[in-house]
Amino acid sequence: MNALLTLTIANIRSFTRDRTALFWTFAFPVIFVLLFGAIFSGGGSTRYAVGWVDQDGTAASAELRQAFAQITLLRLHDGSLAASLDAMRQGNLQAVVVVPHGYGAAIARSAQVIAGRTSGAAAPGGSPAPGASATPGGGAVHAGLVAPSLAPAAVELQVYTDPSQQSSSATIRQIVSQVVSSLDLALTGRPPALGVSDRTLQSQRLTNAAFLVPGILGMALMQLGVFAAVPLVAQREKLILKRLNATPLPRWTLVGSNVVLRLLIGLVQTVLLLGIGSVVFGVTVLGAPWLMALVVILGALTFTSIGYVVASFARTEESANGIVQVVQFPMMFLSGVFFPIEIMPAVLRPVAAVLPLTYLGDALRQVMVGGSAYAPLPLDLGILAAWLVVCLGIAARFFRWE
Amino acid sequence: MARGADCSGGRSGLNAELQEPVIEVDGLRKRYGDVVAVDGIGFAVRRGEIFGLLGPNGAGKTTTVEILEGLRKPDAGTVRVLGIDAARAPERIKERIGVQLQTVSLYPFLTVTEVLDLFRSFYRHSMPTAWLLEAVELGERRDAQTRHLSGGQRQRLSVALALVNDPELVFLDEPTTGMDPQARRSLWSLVQRLREQGTTVLLTTHYMEEAEQLCDRVAVMDHGHVLELGTVDELVSRRFRERAVHFETLPELDLRELGDLAGVKRAVVEDGQTVLYTADVGATIGALLARTEALGLEPRNLGIRRATLEDVFLDLTGHALRE
Numbered sequence: 026m027n028a029l030l031t032l033t034i035a036n037i038r039s040f041t042r043d044r045t046a047l048f049w050t051f052a053f054p055v056i057f058v059l060l061f062g063a064i065f066s067g068g069g070s071t072r073y074a075v076g077w078v079d080q081d082g083t084a085a086s087a088e089l090r091q092a093f094a095q096i097t098l099l100r101l102h103d104g105s106l107a108a109s110l111d112a113m114r115q116g117n118l119q120a121v122v123v124v125p126h127g128y129g130a131a132i133a134r135s136a137q138v139i140a141g142r143t144s145g146a147a148a149p150g151g152s153p154a155p156g157a158s159a160t161p162g163g164g165a166v167h168a169g170l171v172a173p174s175l176a177p178a179a180v181e182l183q184v185y186t187d188p189s190q191q192s193s194s195a196t197i198r199q200i201v202s203q204v205v206s207s208l209d210l211a212l213t214g215r216p217p218a219l220g221v222s223d224r225t226l227q228s229q230r231l232t233n234a235a236f237l238v239p240g241i242l243g244m245a246l247m248q249l250g251v252f253a254a255v256p257l258v259a260q261r262e263k264l265i266l267k268r269l270n271a272t273p274l275p276r277w278t279l280v281g282s283n284v285v286l287r288l289l290i291g292l293v294q295t296v297l298l299l300g301i302g303s304v305v306f307g308v309t310v311l312g313a314p315w316l317m318a319l320v321v322i323l324g325a326l327t328f329t330s331i332g333y334v335v336a337s338f339a340r341t342e343e344s345a346n347g348i349v350q351v352v353q354f355p356m357m358f359l360s361g362v363f364f365p366i367e368i369m370p371a372v373l374r375p376v377a378a379v380l381p382l383t384y385l386g387d388a389l390r391q392v393m394v395g396g397s398a399y400a401p402l403p404l405d406l407g408i409l410a411a412w413l414v415v416c417l418g419i420a421a422r423f424f425r426w427e
Numbered sequence: 428m429a430r431g432a433d434c435s436g437g438r439s440g441l442n443a444e445l446q447e448p449v450i451e452v453d454g455l456r457k458r459y460g461d462v463v464a465v466d467g468i469g470f471a472v473r474r475g476e477i478f479g480l481l482g483p484n485g486a487g488k489t490t491t492v493e494i495l496e497g498l499r500k501p502d503a504g505t506v507r508v509l510g511i512d513a514a515r516a517p518e519r520i521k522e523r524i525g526v527q528l529q530t531v532s533l534y535p536f537l538t539v540t541e542v543l544d545l546f547r548s549f550y551r552h553s554m555p556t557a558w559l560l561e562a563v564e565l566g567e568r569r570d571a572q573t574r575h576l577s578g579g580q581r582q583r584l585s586v587a588l589a590l591v592n593d594p595e596l597v598f599l600d601e602p603t604t605g606m607d608p609q610a611r612r613s614l615w616s617l618v619q620r621l622r623e624q625g626t627t628v629l630l631t632t633h634y635m636e637e638a639e640q641l642c643d644r645v646a647v648m649d650h651g652h653v654l655e656l657g658t659v660d661e662l663v664s665r666r667f668r669e670r671a672v673h674f675e676t677l678p679e680l681d682l683r684e685l686g687d688l689a690g691v692k693r694a695v696v697e698d699g700q701t702v703l704y705t706a707d708v709g710a711t712i713g714a715l716l717a718r719t720e721a722l723g724l725e726p727r728n729l730g731i732r733r734a735t736l737e738d739v740f741l742d743l744t745g746h747a748l749r750e
């Protein structure tokens with residue numbers, strides 16, 4: 026125990042006295058968050074200009090418009106479909122929402138169904154139960170979001186977005202689906218509970234920064250773990266590991282102290298990024314702190330084990346550095362950390378589906394900002410754990426101390 | 428500092444163990460690819476002695492030492508260290524041995540004291556940091572990070588790390604490489620102090636003077652073989668029978684009066700010293716003292732010189748140890 030403590034302290038000292046390593050570990054993610062946050066116009070203060078095309082013209086559709094108008098992030102501009110799409114092509118609108126003909130009738134139908142099911146506890150105002158179909162400019166992708174309570178044929182809201190404006194498009198689609206599902210919630214007959222509408226409000230403010238902060242935290246934890254290979258290989262190359270092997274120090278202590286160091290660094294990075302997220306971008310953690318801690322720790326462990334795998338096969342510090350880059354660089358861009366996986370080219374999506382960072386980013390996003398899920402949280406954690414176990418097995422088999 | 432009555436738990440049958448060699452090597456072999464680094468060597472090191480491994484570069488010294496330390500696995504042969512099979516159960520010897528590797532490896536960003544304290548925490552018993560600093564004369568640099576130490580200072584710290592656990596057996600692989608003459612001498616006296624406490628030392632060296640000064644016995648290695656083993660005196664006298672008795676007198680003696688002394692083969696004067704080459708040192712000195720007394724003279728700076736280890740080396744390996 027004493028050895029574990031002194032070794033961990035020695036590792037912390039070595040780490041903090043190495044200014045270069047310190048800078049890259051902490052300044053890099055911070056710069057990233059600030060830079061990306063700024064580039065993607067995050068800030069939370071921007072408002073999106075959204076074209077509003079009402080082809081239905083009923084009381085129900087007017088009511089829907091009102092619901093959207095309440096969202097401060099959106100500025101609605103009424104117009105015909107053709108005119109609105111024109112405006113969007115010219116860059117004056119960032120998205121166009123179309124309420125199709127027959128919307129009011131469908132709402133009325135499903136209100137009856139619900140009324141029958143819930144013994145007359147009708148939703149106030151007979152709110153609609155629409156689905157939203159997000160149709161990016163190309164129009165091919167149909168990311169339909171159908172509310173679960175909708176048994177009968179629902180009408181779909183169409184959302185046109187510009188694929189070249191990835192982050193604002195993602196945000197707008199996010200907002201639309203939030204509004205739709207909250208209306209849907211109202212339709213199921215439960216009175217709009219205060220807690221629910223609070224959460225909805227938070228989620229409605231899911232800005233670019235809210236998308237980016239969890240992603241960049243995931244990226245930082247990934248790098249932290251994978252880069253563990255470099256000092257490890259350096260210590261082996263400098264024969265420090267060999268020298269330690271000549272002492273009675275148990276190997277688990279050596280590994281343990283390295284892992285503790287990584288976890289501590291991960292903790293500091295998390296606090297740092299969450300601090301910036303909240304102060305600069307107003308992104309706060311919605312989920313339970315213990316859940317947040319669980320995700321961060323599991324993520325740091327998983328990627329550290331990948332670092333150990335790299336260290337098992339790299340012979341020199343330089344080659345370790347090279348392999349680390351080969352591992353971390355594509356992962357950074359293929360895991361939906363900076364933009365949603367749904368907008369990635371179809372060929373790359375299966376790659377994203379196996380990368381652990383995809384699931385860490387997704388888990389963090391769900392826990393931190395209640396973002397829409399790529400996979401259910403337990404699946405995210407399960408896949409991270411599976412990576413951890415496999416990598417530990419490989420490292421245990423192939424790692425060399427000398 | 429008190430050895431003898433200390434730690435080293437479970438020393439049962441103390442007497443039996445005192446008889447038993449601290450290191451026993453038999454038929455040891457190790458190859459790397461098609462390089463045979465150690466080719467079937469055997470030797471034993473007794474408790475409390477300073478044993479030297481000498482040999483030119485690539486002779487197999489480091490390989491042998493690191494097998495004894497449990498850091499490398501032999502291909503064949505047996506190695507018993509402190510009565511334990513070092514190849515099978517290296518974990519059991521680590522608490523009791525001290526290791527200084529040929530290549531110094533230290534945490535670059537830690538200070539001297541921090542490195543010592545770190546290593547102290549690995550052992551159940553350890554020497555005080557202040558003692559260790561004093562032993563290798565690094566007190567002045569105690570707060571310097573190791574990356575800022577000079578080569579010789581790093582070497583000294585590396586030696587101190589080998590002594591952290593007050594070991595029964597210390598391995599020093601070229602401990603004085605890179606040290607200035609003063610540091611070298613102070614390390615020699617440290618090693619001699621260790622022997623006085625009963626510590627066994629196995630060291631490798633390229634310095635003949637070091638082996639002559641320090642080692643009770645030496646093994647000369649080359650190409651993975653032990654060529655010769657014994658005390659320095661034995662090694663030298665096995666190959667070079669004649670010795671030189673040298674002295675000064677005032678006034679100088681006539682060489683013709685000395686040529687007929689018992690055992691003397693040749694008599695010369697070198698730098699004002701009279702030198703008698705003899706096959707029988709005892710007889711020659713006895714006769715010389717009788718002769719000078721008869722002449723009313725007193726020989727001063729009387730001494731015996733022999734061929735050196737260096738000569739043995741050249742003779743054995745065909746090339747000088749140090750280029």
Ligand SMILES: Nc1ncnc2c1ncn2[C@@H]1O[C@H](COP(=O)(O)OP(=O)(O)OP(=O)(O)O)[C@@H](O)[C@H]1O
Nearest residue numbers: 459462463464482483484485486487488489490491
């Ligand atoms: N890890 C290794 N891999 C391959 N060959 C090795 C390895 N270690 C040593 N050798 C080879 O084994 C032989 C003996 O090396 P060793 O280091 O034991 O010699 P040494 O007597 O300590 O030499 P020096 O005086 O230069 O330190 C050399 O030919 C060396 O090249």
Ligand SMILES: [Mg+2]
Nearest residue numbers: 488489490529
């Ligand atoms: Mg060597």
